[in-house]
Amino acid sequence: MTGGELKLLGTWASPFAVRVKLALYFKGISNENIEEDLRNKSDLLVSSNPVHKKVPVLIHNGKPICVSQIIVQYIDEAFVGTGPSLLPADPYERAIARFWAAYVDDKLLASWLQTFRGKTEEEKAEGVKQTLVAAEHLEAAFKECSKGKPFFGGDSVGYLDVTLGCLVAWVHAGEKLYGFNPFDATKCPLLNAWVERFGALDAAKAVLPDTDRLVDYAKMRQAEAAAAASNSNN
Amino acid sequence: MTGGELKLLGTWASPFAVRVKLALYFKGISNENIEEDLRNKSDLLVSSNPVHKKVPVLIHNGKPICVSQIIVQYIDEAFVGTGPSLLPADPYERAIARFWAAYVDDKLLASWLQTFRGKTEEEKAEGVKQTLVAAEHLEAAFKECSKGKPFFGGDSVGYLDVTLGCLVAWVHAGEKLYGFNPFDATKCPLLNAWVERFGALDAAKAVLPDTDRLVDYAKMRQAEAAAAASNSNN
Incomplete structure (x- = not known):
């Protein structure tokens, strides 16, 4: 089951694809990255x-595995002994x-998306709240899991670092775009420091998308959405 | 980590609590069941x-584990060698x-709830669809996972049987209440037969709630909700 051909279908801007890339990097596993066009999805x-x-989607020796958290667990289990x-x-x-990890996607991310995708100002404010x-x-969770060490995983990165770490570039992009950082130094000093610490890792530098490119991408998508809304009102 | 004191906080009607009870039964692990009153939640x-x-919530030697699918995985990992x-x-x-398993909760169950909780007839119809x-x-998934054998887990029950099996009593109750069975024999012959097969297991007989009791409970809750809605219109 271990070794063999590994293809990752993703997009450079997808935090979920970045999550898998981080896991592969930390495990020291090489793979082929296939960039998808989500407006024209490949047959594969x-x-x-x-x-x-x-x-x-991670394709390992022809077998596809889907959903980022499930893929990361698969990588850990299929490549036992390869990397940490x-x-x-x-x-x-x-x-x-x-x-x-479930909380990051189900609660943090869902609410965070609502801060700018909410249909009304009230919905957006509720998203911020x-x-x-x-x-x-998550600040309390960091304290509980890290036990005073630098990462959720302790001395080195673990599953939760990967799960949340894939969002670090969006923390910076969101701050530039909307002036909002969920991990503000005043309210979340531990996570604020962790964001900096994680972003300084070689893995983060190799895998996380560039903040300015993300900001440009988000602005382009917003402009497209505004144009589509304007057209649908005609 | 294994052995020791196991308390399960649940309610008799919660399919998620039943999921954990099924896992404990199949593993042959005894525990104390603590029935919660969700209108007056215990300090514990x-x-x-x-x-x-x-x-x-499963409390193992004083340490709490939450979220049913995570609890079932915990039981499997903490009690390796105890039962299958x-x-x-x-x-x-x-x-x-x-x-x-994620699909059962995120898609099947979310849609199924919408079939009777939808605010409009359109929402309910979309829920059915x-x-x-x-x-x-899931019918295709059963074919893929069972490989022609009686359970998702093959010859014996596994994680997916537990995950979906906790809903079997609600399949019957839903049919009595609304005349709707997601696993209709015509469209889902394999799952329809699996529902019967699972329901005939000793574990199911010991752990699943009685269908008529569930039907009465659902009617009572509906009457309460209708009374509350009527009061809020006054």
């Missing part, structure tokens, strides 16, 4: 992920890591 | 799951099982 993407038709383990060895600590609640919980 | 529940304040493994041994098959799409995908 559609046939590999027929249920969701979304990136990322991402998930903790202890079952309880593993459960805690899975709990917070809920994002700050989620960030506060 | 709130302090054990301060983030979501929801059942189920629920997750497959092969990393790829494990990823597939996790993918479909999406539930049938999800059921069709």
Whole structure:
């Protein structure tokens, strides 16, 4: 099951694809990256992920694995002994890591998206409020998991560092675009420092997208959405 | 980490608590069940799951684990060698099982709830449509995972049987209440037969709630909701 051909279908701007790239980097596993055009999805993407038709998909020796958190766990389990383990060895600590990883996507990210995708100003304000609640919980989670060490995984990065780390470039882009950082130094000093620490890692420099490119991309997408809304009102 | 005191905070009607009870039953692990009153949550529940304040919570030697799918994986990993493994041994098959388990909660269950909780008839109809799409995908998943054998896990039950099996009593209750069964024999013959097969297991008889009790409970909750809506219109 280990070794062999690894293809990752993703896009440079997808934090979920970046999550998988980070996991592969930390494990020291090389792969082929295939950049998808989400407006014109490849037959390989559609046939590999027929249920969701979304990136990322990791194809290992012809077998597709979908959904970023499931892919990262797969990489850790299929490549045992290759590079460091991402998930903790202890079952309880593993459960805690899975709990917070789910929380990142289900609560933090969902609320954060609402801060700029909300249909009304009230929805956006509620998004900000809920994002700050989620960030506060994650600040406590960092304290619990890191036990005073630099990463969620302790002395070295682990599953939660990968799960949240894929969002670090968007923290910076979001601050430039909207002046909003969920991990503000005043309210979340530990996570604010962690964002800097994670961003300084070789893996982050190699894998995370450039902040200015993300900002330009987000502005382009906003302009397109505004044009589409304007056209649909005609 | 294994052995020791196990308390499960749940309610008899919560399919997520039933999911954990099924896992414990299949592994042959005994535990104390603590029935929660969700209108008056215990201090133990709130302090054990301060983030979501929801059942189920499994407390193992004083340490709480939350979110049913994470609890089931914890049980499998913390009690290796006690009873059968629920997750497959092969990393790829494990990823597939996790993918479909997430799909059960995120797509099937979310759509199914919309079939009766939708605010308008259109929303309810969309719920039915999406539930049938999800059921069709799960029918194919059963074929893929079971490989012609009686359960998702093959010859014996596994993670996906537990994940979906906790809904079997609601399949019957939903049919009595609304005349709707997502796993209709015509469209989902394999899952329809699996529902019967799973329901006939000793574990199901011991753990799943009684259909008529569920039907009465659902009617009572509907009457309460209608009364509340009527009061709020005054």
